[in-house]
Amino acid sequence: MLHYEPKDLSVPEVHRLLLGGVAPRPIALVSTISKDGINNVSPFSFFNAFGANPPIVAFSPSRRGRDATLKDTYNNLIATKECVIQVVTHSMVEMVSLASAEFPPEYDEFTKSGLTPIDSDLVKPKRVKESPFQMECKLLEMKSFGEGGASANLAICEVLKFHVAEDLFLNGIIDPAKIDLVARMSGSFYSRAADGVFILEQPVGKKCIGYDQIPKHIRESETYSANDLGKFGNSESIPNESEVQEFINKIKEEKLELFESGLAAFLRYQRLNDNNRMLKAALEIDENQKRNIELSVKCALQTHDLDFAWKAALYAGMIK
Numbered sequence: 257m258l259h260y261e262p263k264d265l266s267v268p269e270v271h272r273l274l275l276g277g278v279a280p281r282p283i284a285l286v287s288t289i290s291k292d293g294i295n296n297v298s299p300f301s302f303f304n305a306f307g308a309n310p311p312i313v314a315f316s317p318s319r320r321g322r323d324a325t326l327k328d329t330y331n332n333l334i335a336t337k338e339c340v341i342q343v344v345t346h347s348m349v350e351m352v353s354l355a356s357a358e359f360p361p362e363y364d365e366f367t368k369s370g371l372t373p374i375d376s377d378l379v380k381p382k383r384v385k386e387s388p389f390q391m392e393c394k395l396l397e398m399k400s401f402g403e404g405g406a407s408a409n410l411a412i413c414e415v416l417k418f419h420v421a422e423d424l425f426l427n428g429i430i431d432p433a434k435i436d437l438v439a440r441m442s443g444s445f446y447s448r449a450a451d452g453v454f455i456l457e458q459p460v461g462k463k464c465i466g467y468d469q470i471p472k473h474i475r476e477s478e479t480y481s482a483n484d485l486g487k488f489g490n491s492e493s494i495p496n497e498s499e500v501q502e503f504i505n506k507i508k509e510e511k512l513e514l515f516e517s518g519l520a521a522f523l524r525y526q527r528l529n530d531n532n533r534m535l536k537a538a539l540e541i542d543e544n545q546k547r548n549i550e551l552s553v554k555c556a557l558q559t560h561d562l563d564f565a566w567k568a569a570l571y572a573g574m575i576k
């Protein structure tokens with residue numbers, strides 16, 4: 257590990273560390289209006305949501321790193337106390353990047369970026385038509401931390417109205433593939449969120465057994481990864497010995513056709529990610545039986561078949 261205290265680094269070095277380590281960050285595309293009525297729209301990735309009751313979002317229009325001056329978004333927010341925050345999708349990211357260029361305050365950044373302004377219902381700043389998720393906001397508080405270059409100005413806002421495209425929803429939740437959000441990472445790296453989506457079972461509201469209750473032989477096995485053990489710890493209960501025995505007898509008796517025998521069958525079904533046939537084949541080979549059963553457990557964990565995984569893992573622990 258490398259170890260740093262911010263006082264020993266330059267501001268750009270600290271900034272680079274934060275950009276790389278605190279990532280991927282969602283991007284707020286913030287529209288504001290100056291007191292003279294000039295529209296502004298700029299992206300900010302020091303951004304997130306912080307509560308739902310009332311809905312609170314915050315972002316940081318920092319002081320410019322170069323000369324510590326304040327950005328137009330900051331000045332407009334202080335003057336009018338209003339903004340619209342929209343999310344950034346893959347189809348609009350180049351225009352959003354263009355909106356981040358430093359245009360003087362007298363330029364309308366909708367004209368400069370090519371993004372389309374549409375009227376809001378409750379606030380003066382315009383919404384950005386290209387974004388399928390827009391939030392009309394009022395500024396609750398601006399918290400400033402320092403006056404040097406790149407110092408934070410945390411704009412804490414309450415959402416007064418959401419505008420959401422109806423085709424984003426699947427079974428009542430916003431579908432990651434449909435919204436197709438992008439996020440900011442270090443340097444020029446961005447992430448297209450939908451490309452890396454996976455499903456993780458939520459421990460919320462469940463009585464999980466926790467890591468410490470996983471039997472020692474499972475915790476100390478060299479086969480399982482940290483994520484495998486996390487899935488075991490996320491269970492509500494552990495099957496008992498007779499349930500394990502019943503499960504194993506059923507697998508042994510089951511008429512699962514194996515097209516090969518011995519190790520060849522095991523390897524074939526390992527390649528096919530078929531945990532049932534892997535286990536059946538493993539039970540027929542004495543050599544490396546424990547390890548092969550554990551590999552069928554790993555395969556079951558990948559497909560979220562926790563009942564199979566537990567019973568096979570506990571059986572592996574009974575093998576001497």
Ligand SMILES: Cc1cc2nc3c(=O)[nH]c(=O)nc-3n(C[C@H](O)[C@H](O)[C@H](O)COP(=O)(O)O)c2cc1C
Pocket residue numbers: 283296297298299300301302303316317318319326327328329330352353355356357358359440
């Ligand atoms: C994806 C992206 C994320 C950005 N995030 C921030 C940020 O969190 N804070 C910030 O001060 N500037 C950020 N910037 C830079 C501002 O967008 C840029 O300084 C812009 O010119 C500010 O415009 P304004 O002066 O009109 O407010 C970001 C730029 C991009 C492209």
